[in-house]
Amino acid sequence: MTDLGTPPPIRDRVVVRDNPGLKRYELIIDDLVVGYADYRLHNGELYIPHTEVDPNRRDQGLGAFLVARALDHIRATRTEAVVPACSFVAMFMTDHPDYADLLEPR
Numbered sequence: 146m147t148d149l150g151t152p153p154p155i156r157d158r159v160v161v162r163d164n165p166g167l168k169r170y171e172l173i174i175d176d177l178v179v180g181y182a183d184y185r186l187h188n189g190e191l192y193i194p195h196t197e198v199d200p201n202r203r204d205q206g207l208g209a210f211l212v213a214r215a216l217d218h219i220r221a222t223r224t225e226a227v228v229p230a231c232s233f234v235a236m237f238m239t240d241h242p243d244y245a246d247l248l249e250p251r
Contacts, residue, residue, distance in 0.1 A: 159207070161214035170215035172198065172207060180207055182215050182234070189250070191225040193234045212237045216244050226250045 160173040164181075172180035180198035184191055193215070198208045212234055219227060227247040229235040238244050 159210060161211055161218075163215075163218055170211065170218070172211040174202070180211050182211055182231070184215075186225065189225055190228045191219060191223060192228045192230050194230040196231050196233050208233060209237060213241070216247060220244075220247060224251050 158174050162171050162173060164171050167181075168185060169181045169183045171178045179202045180196070182193055182196040184193050186192075196208060196212060198211070216227070216238075219225075226249050227238075227244075229238050229248075238248070
């Protein structure tokens with residue numbers, strides 16, 4: 146797993162999980178949801194329209210960690226092209242071109 150700046154004191158306590166019932170990836174710290182990235186399927190594409198991290202947890206690299214782990218999971222389990230409708234996800238994918246393959250159906 147790539148270290149995306151998650152602070153060492155919490156790195157081992159951070160988990161990202163897919164919650165298909167709510168159609169979102171959740172960022173969990175100490176069993177508490179502190180962020181999420183919504184997703185929706187539409188016309189054979191996987192849209193990520195919104196991400197959010199608890200305001201008290203911002204500026205710790207957690208948003209990037211959430212998006213990276215979500216994209217890693219999508220790459221491993223899905224075939225749809227990703228549509229980064231959220232500006233944060235779009236910027237992340239631009240800054241990390243190793244995820245560019247997800248923009249095309251696989």
